[in-house]
Amino acid sequence: MSERYDCWECKDSLLGQKYILREEQPYCIKCYEGLFSSICELCNKLISCTSKDLSYKDRHWHxxxxxxxxxSRSLVDRPFAAKNDLLMCIECYCTEYSAKCHACLNTIMPGERTGTKKMEHKGNSWHEKCFVCSSCQQPIGTRSFVKKEGSNYCLPCYEKQFALKCVHCKKAIIAGGVSYQDQSWHKECFVCIGCKMQLAGQRFTSRDDLAYCLECFCNLFAKKCAHCTKPISGLGGSKYISFDERQWHNNCFNCKKCNESLVGRGFLTFSDDIYCPDCGKDL
Structure with missing residues (x-):
């Protein structure tokens, strides 16, 4: 006698019947479909063993x-896209959801299936091949660029055509420039001629068309107080006393002996010192 050959699930004999092997175990068609066949997403009916099962992200269709x-066109052997779990042909997807190229105004097709990359900047979109410099027409890709009057320029073209040149280093000023005496500077190039401190946003003055921070200007050019020997800047409305080619800060113009202020008062001089009239009587 020959051995029985039964369905692994229902144990019915498979002799002379169609069956399917799964993990080396035989199943009759009915048991196999009940256990393993998928349900179609569209018609909600079982996808039989004799039907073609198409799947996408764990979902199945006849x-x-x-x-x-x-x-409602067939998507079999055609590119498609998904939106909110709904499958759409590329044409319908693009009509409803895809961006329009800012340059050629055509739809930008989804990238993975068409090989088209979408470039975006401040709400506008381009085909990669359309995202080019308005001057040299070379693709910009992921390189830095500058937008001017609605057009995009690669940095070399922008610098050549539009950018101001720094009067110090002669290089283009892309952003953050300083204007002084009708000339343009990079912030980092506009420095004190003495100490090299950046002057952008700081108080400064000039002499012979050269810019100085206040400290360097005072140390180099300001007159020195006859009493404390520190510079008298005269900037910002500060007052000082001048007499006989000598200068004093207001708070330094005091009697040598009693230290009383002589501002607005008569005084006497003896050698390099100044005295109030009372102290001067004893000289």
Whole structure:
């Protein structure tokens, strides 16, 4: 006698019957479909062993049910896209959801299936091949660029055509420039001629068309107080006393002996010192 050959699930004999092996175990068609076949997403019916099962992200369809959700055209062997779990042919997807190229005004097709990359900047989109410098027409890609009057320029073209040149280093000023005496500077180039401190946003003055921070200007050019020997800047409305080619800060113009202020009062001089009239009587 020959050995029985039974369905692994229902134990019915498979002799002379169609069956399917799964993990080396035989199943009759009915048991196999009940255990392992998928349910079609569209018609909600079982996808039989004799039907073609099309799947996408753990979802299954009969081949005749694998359709565009918008136009109902078959998606079998055609590129498609998904939006909110709905399958759509590329044409319908682009009509409803894809951006328009800012340059050629055509739809930017989804990238993975068409090989088209979308470039975006401040709400506008381009095909990669359309995102080019307005001057040299070379693709910009991921390189730095400057937008001017609605057009995009690669940095070399922008510098050549539009950028101001720094009067110090002669290089283009892309951003953050300083204007002084009708000339343009990079912030980092506009420095005190003495100490090299950056002057952008700081108080400064000039002499012979050269810019100085206040400290360097005072140390180099300001008169020195006859009493404390520190510079008298005269800047910002500060007052000082001048007499006989000598200068004093207001708070330094005091009697040598009693230290009383002589501002607005008569005084006497003896050698390099100044005295109030009372102290001067004893000289």
């Amino acid at each position: 081949s005749e049910c694998f359709l565009c959700n918008t136009c």
